Amino acid sequence: xxxxxxxxxxxxxxGEVRGEIATELRGTNGFxxxxxxxxxxxxxxxxxxxxxxxxxxxxxxxxARALIEAMRA
Numbered sequence: 001x002x003x004x005x006x007x008x009x010x011x012x013x014x015g016e017v018r019g020e021i022a023t024e025l026r027g028t029n030g031f032x033x034x035x036x037x038x039x040x041x042x043x044x045x046x047x048x049x050x051x052x053x054x055x056x057x058x059x060x061x062x063x064a065r066a067l068i069e070a071m072r073a
Contacts, residue, residue, distance in 0.1 A: 001063040003071070011070045015063030030054060 003011045017039065025035040027047025035047030039057060046054050055061040 001060075001067050003067060011067060013063050013066035013070055015059040015061065015066060017057060017059045017062065 001013050001015065005011070019037050019039040022036050022038040022045050025047070026038075026045040027035045027049070029035075029049065029051060030047050033046075034054070035045050037046045038044070039046060042049065042057075046058065049057075
């Protein structure tokens with residue numbers, strides 16, 4: 001995720017989550033690949049968990065929190 005502040009300062013952060021590709025669709029939550037992205041630490045796909053939990057675990061959620069932290073620094 002990237003942000004360019006007025007004046008040109010750039011903040012670039014990265015969010016990452018490692019998982020596996022499921023062999024079948026599981027769950028109806030989320031969008032895109034969520035029903036196929038299996039996250040071993042919880043034993044479920046992102047399509048099987050509530051949005052709040054997914055946002056706490058996902059690469060986008062991690063990047064957004066890192067960006068907020070970097071903006072405060």
